[in-house]
Amino acid sequence: MTTIKDKMNHKFRNLEGGLFLDVSKADVGSSTEEFFLAGGDNMAWADMFYPDPSIPLSVKKATLACVEEGSVSHYTLPIGLGKLREAVAKHVEKKTGLSIDPNRNVVITPGSDSGLLFAMMPFIEEGDEVLIFDPSYPSNFLNVQLLGGIPVSIPTRFDENYQISIEELEKRVTPKTKMVVLTHPNNPTTVVYRKENLIQLTKFIVEHDLVLVCDQAFEDHIYDGIEFVAPCTLPGMWERTVTVCSLSKGYGLSGYRIGYIYTNDVIMDVLYAATVNVCGAPSTISTYGAIAALEDASILPSYTTKLEKRQHTFYEMMKDIPGVKLHKSESGILAWLDIHALGSSQEVAQYIMKHANIMVNEGTPYGKEGEGYIRIVSCTFYEEKDAILRYQRIKDALIALGKEKGF
Ligand SMILES: Cc1ncc(COP(=O)(O)O)c(C=O)c1O
Missing domain, CATH: 3.40.640.10 (Type I PLP-dependent aspartate aminotransferase-like (Major domain))
Structure with a gap:
């Protein structure tokens, strides 16, 4: 007897979960829901101003x-x-x-x-x-x-x-x-x-x-x-x-x-x-x-102004963290941090989850070159002050991890 998996097209047979693995796999699974229900913040979904209402x-x-x-x-x-x-x-x-x-x-x-x-x-x-x-x-x-x-x-x-x-x-x-x-x-x-x-x-x-x-x-x-x-x-x-x-x-x-x-x-x-x-x-x-x-010609320009300011704030807060390298974001709502010096993508993402209570993405699903990086959706939360509170928690966690690593 063949198993149901054997009947599957070979291109699908070995797929597991969603797009993401381990920590970030959670963003398609029940452990994510548990994390959010327990008060964890989500800066892992590329969803502008999430979770705040922001409809024009x-x-x-x-x-x-x-x-x-x-x-x-x-x-x-x-x-x-x-x-x-x-x-x-x-x-x-x-x-x-x-x-x-x-x-x-x-x-x-x-x-x-x-x-x-x-x-x-x-x-x-x-x-x-x-x-x-x-x-x-x-x-x-x-x-x-x-x-x-x-x-x-x-x-x-x-x-x-x-x-x-x-x-x-x-x-x-x-x-x-x-x-x-x-x-x-x-x-x-x-x-x-x-x-x-x-x-x-x-x-x-x-x-x-x-x-x-x-x-x-x-x-x-x-x-x-x-x-x-x-x-x-x-x-x-x-x-x-x-x-x-x-x-x-x-x-x-x-x-x-x-x-x-x-x-x-x-x-x-x-x-x-x-x-x-x-x-x-x-x-x-x-x-x-x-x-x-x-x-509505007014939506995009007003968002660009708001998001550009937000990205600058994020960069200024993160740029001097020992063991972290990043370029200023050139577009959109994301930030990509080189954390090779602090550990693997998984280790750093999990550290942030545990110590800052914030979900970010490991770099590995984004390709072989993603190891040693994390992705943070920097433009979540409508009000900049609410975002800054989370940036500070991430920054504190990264500094603490850096200290553990001898920085
Ligand atoms: C680069 C890129 N393309 C496409 C998508 C798909 O977005 P949607 O299906 O909401 O248009 C995403 C979502 O994160 C994305 O990051």
Whole structure:
């Protein structure tokens, strides 16, 4: 008799838990719930201002109106309501200068996690190799494996501010390489790849005739005047890039589960068929809220100002801790700390959990290069004073651990 596991597709058979292991595995399991119920704080979920209410008024009104006028109980269009796709197209144009057709180049997805899988699905065949910058979002590695591909890690380094090395790419490209996956800005490092670096990368992609999946979930808040360039706008890239975005991170609307993909007509035709088949239609109530968010020009600039200040405060509090190294966050709501000198990712994350009563992420799920790092979601809590109280507890714990280690 075979076991039920034996019946499983080999790509799934050895999966365990969620994306995260050990301490951070808890964030999908019951021990997390226990930790939170016992008063522990959560700075491990990339969820802006969590756990505080932070819905913009325009979004709240549109959401309530959807209930009041009754459309809440009905389907939207399978590829997403036209009005939402139009608002997305306008947003993309404002952000990138790219003029896209809301009826041919955009599909709405339930968040960008599913969007990432959909973006890869039409391309990856058994044994295809996919170049993934390391560290980066854990789904990048897992999605490729689930589709039968082979993730190939391309290391990026603290001392080079995690920019992409073409030498490292050239060393690993083979006739089986099909795709590059870029998380831009990056999660967990927060790095925004610079224009010169992206020009080199996209030349490499065109020369080797590869496909690019670009995850721009964190594109909406970039700090210190750094320029954001969307790779699909660079020469030769529109025809080979699938760009995946979300309202979760920039608008702080993770609970709405609205993301979108934009790409050329040829790829989109396939995605229209594939996503509709799996997702049905995006949530109606969330669609109303998302349209209001995209049409309210005041939300993003006010959040950027607030978050940039928060990131500076975090950096100033953490930068002189013995045994800890970090760059100032360049985007979004995260911070990435090099804690090699204090111990392993697991040891330090557990120490913070025990002594500061705060859950942060181990670096290891973000790739081989993640060992010796921790990720902290620095932009949790709406009020800066509430965040600072937690920063101080983390700082005290790291200083105490440093003392134990002889710093
Ligand atoms: C880099 C990156 N991409 C995509 C996602 C998925 O977010 P959502 O499905 O809420 O759009 C996340 C969530 O943490 C992320 O960090």
